[in-house]
Amino acid sequence: MTPDPAAPVRVRIAPSPTGPLHIGTARTALSNYLHARHVGGTFILRLEDTDVARSTLEFEKGILDGLHWLGLDWDEGPEVAGEPARGPHAPYRQMERLPSYAAAAQRLLADDLAYPCYCTPVELDADRKAQEAARQPPRYVGRCAHLTPEERREREAQGRRGALRFRVTEGVVAFDDIVRGHVEFDVSNLGGDFVIVRADGTPLYHFTVVVDDSAMEITDVIRGEDHLSNTPKHILLFRALGFDVPRFAHLPLILNPDRSKMSKRKSQTAIDDYIAQGFIREALVNYLAFLGWSPGTEEDVLALDEIVKRFDLHAVHKGGAVFDRERLEWLNGQWIRRLDPDDLVDRLRPFVEAELAAGRIEWMPTDEDLRSLLPFVQERLPTLGAIGDLVGFLWVDEVDVDATTLVPKRWDVATTREGLAAAREVIPKAGEVAFEADELEPALRALAEARGWKAGDLFMAIRVAVTGRTATPPLFDTLVALGRDRVLARLDHAIEALDAPG
RNA sequence: GCCGCAUUCGUCUAGAGGCCCAGGACACCGCCCUCUCAAGGCGGAGAUCACCGGUUCGAAUCCGGUAUGCGGUACCA
Numbered sequence A: 001m002t003p004d005p006a007a008p009v010r011v012r013i014a015p016s017p018t019g020p021l022h023i024g025t026a027r028t029a030l031s032n033y034l035h036a037r038h039v040g041g042t043f044i045l046r047l048e049d050t051d052v053a054r055s056t057l058e059f060e061k062g063i064l065d066g067l068h069w070l071g072l073d074w075d076e077g078p079e080v081a082g083e084p085a086r087g088p089h090a091p092y093r094q095m096e097r098l099p100s101y102a103a104a105a106q107r108l109l110a111d112d113l114a115y116p117c118y119c120t121p122v123e124l125d126a127d128r129k130a131q132e133a134a135r136q137p138p139r140y141v142g143r144c145a146h147l148t149p150e151e152r153r154e155r156e157a158q159g160r161r162g163a164l165r166f167r168v169t170e171g172v173v174a175f176d177d178i179v180r181g182h183v184e185f186d187v188s189n190l191g192g193d194f195v196i197v198r199a200d201g202t203p204l205y206h207f208t209v210v211v212d213d214s215a216m217e218i219t220d221v222i223r224g225e226d227h228l229s230n231t232p233k234h235i236l237l238f239r240a241l242g243f244d245v246p247r248f249a250h251l252p253l254i255l256n257p258d259r260s261k262m263s264k265r266k267s268q269t270a271i272d273d274y275i276a277q278g279f280i281r282e283a284l285v286n287y288l289a290f291l292g293w294s295p296g297t298e299e300d301v302l303a304l305d306e307i308v309k310r311f312d313l314h315a316v317h318k319g320g321a322v323f324d325r326e327r328l329e330w331l332n333g334q335w336i337r338r339l340d341p342d343d344l345v346d347r348l349r350p351f352v353e354a355e356l357a358a359g360r361i362e363w364m365p366t367d368e369d370l371r372s373l374l375p376f377v378q379e380r381l382p383t384l385g386a387i388g389d390l391v392g393f394l395w396v397d398e399v400d401v402d403a404t405t406l407v408p409k410r411w412d413v414a415t416t417r418e419g420l421a422a423a424r425e426v427i428p429k430a431g432e433v434a435f436e437a438d439e440l441e442p443a444l445r446a447l448a449e450a451r452g453w454k455a456g457d458l459f460m461a462i463r464v465a466v467t468g469r470t471a472t473p474p475l476f477d478t479l480v481a482l483g484r485d486r487v488l489a490r491l492d493h494a495i496e497a498l499d500a501p502g
Numbered sequence B: 001g002c003c004g005c006a007u008u009c010g011u012c013u014a015g016a017g018g019c020c021c022a023g024g025a026c027a028c029c030g031c032c033c034u035c036u037c038a039a040g041g042c043g044g045a046g047a048u049c050a051c052c053g054g055u056u057c058g059a060a061u062c063c064g065g066u067a068u069g070c071g072g073u074a075c076c077a
Helices: A023-039 A059-071 A098-110 A121-133 A149-157 A206-216 A225-240 A271-276 A280-289 A306-308 A325-339 A339-355 A369-380 A384-395 A415-430 A436-449 A455-467 A476-482 A484-497
Strands: A012-013 A042-045 A114-117 A163-166 A171-177 A181-186 A196-199 A220-224 A247-251
Touching: A012 A023, A012 A220, A023 A042, A023 A059, A023 A220, A023 A271, A023 A280, A023 A436, A059 A280, A098 A114, A098 A196, A098 A206, A114 A149, A121 A196, A121 A225, A163 A225, A171 A247, A181 A225, A196 A206, A206 A225, A220 A225, A220 A280, A220 A476, A225 A247, A280 A306, A280 A325, A325 A369, A339 A369, A339 A384, A369 A384, A369 A476, A415 A436, A415 A455, A415 A484, A436 A455, A436 A476, A455 A476, A455 A484, A476 A484
Parallel strands: A012 A042, A220 A247
Antiparallel strands: A114 A163, A163 A196, A171 A181
């Protein structure tokens, strides 16, 4: 019945192209991937696009791109961008597998395990309302369950197209879920005979998932807990079709802060949005893997290959996990700091370009420019998208400085003017031979000491003058990055701003 | 309503009868480092292990019940 424990593991991720790649889908894909790689199994991608009304090619592409971006490569999957389908069970797109569902439906029909149902949406709605009013659980009333062939012909003759309903038998369906253990459902609570093929002939999820999982020889169905209650329907279908029933593993849900199922309404759910903000794949993968699972050690920053080694489906939790963006950001910072500098430059570039496109900076730095900033920028980036806020002042002609922020807390306007003027004199001299931090810092410290100023106050005045802000990377590295001429010009500009009335 | 699942610091988690009057991490607070901001180091606060019974010499860990939450209940997936 269940797969031979020794048989090679085959798992799949089966997204519906009805929206952008969702955090929950990514996590399910990751769990499947981790399990497959951990046990040396096969990871399959199947597109469940039978909801034609909501499925689009753009969403499909977005989901595939997102999965690739995460580094979750599949062994078998549909043809994309000119690449042929991979794997022995093509096609991997359900709308291209219609004949197999039709054949399976035919078998069920022939065996009288399913029947055409001509009930209209209006009738079904009325049934449901009546049941609700009578405080009964909603269930199909069986109006079409026992139509004679003549009655069916009659309806067809009237031009009515029947949906196909699967006959739900009696009894208890039990299975041993890998994460939840033994689970039982009384079939009488399933809501009666359920539709497996729409009146327009397109098959429904509960049906296609069973036909395909069987055809693709899936051994382990790893999916979200929201499918737990659907599982008995699937098992009934597997049995009716004479198929082996796979093992199941239902993952805990990812939750909104209020502990409801994570939703677009209450949380940021699209992977694309996280990418756009500068989260990196290493962090996202690391974070997602640790939602509802832990290696049982005190390690918390782990690369995908290390997670693969440690991953164990049996150790996955049963309880849902709230998505904690703050923790993701921390992990993102951890991973950004671990990035190779050249790699980081490559990843940063699109975000700098975005700053330019948004008009927040005025020109593009070169890769060398970017690279030279890394020693003091890398550890200050919680996300790649923070680059503009951090050092955007480097790539504009002038910065806005207002007299109030220019004056350090312990200083007054006159001292500030004096300090900046003195710095204006000292800096070019100190930097004459080499405009470097090692030259500038001692000179400015000496200046502060000579005047009896606290170095921090002088530095703050200079910082605001040349960057327009009070929080920046270390001052001397910043001065070097700006270059002598721009430093002097901005100092002059700041002194003018102090002199300006108001 | 019915069915199912779940419940350890605010959050993610460690824990599989004595090592736990519960450990780590994020966030928070303080100190150190320090030119600001980060990063880093050190320390602090934070969980009567949902509750009530039971089993046991001993329970976060086993059993039963209760509560609460969540999921499902579509000709969506």
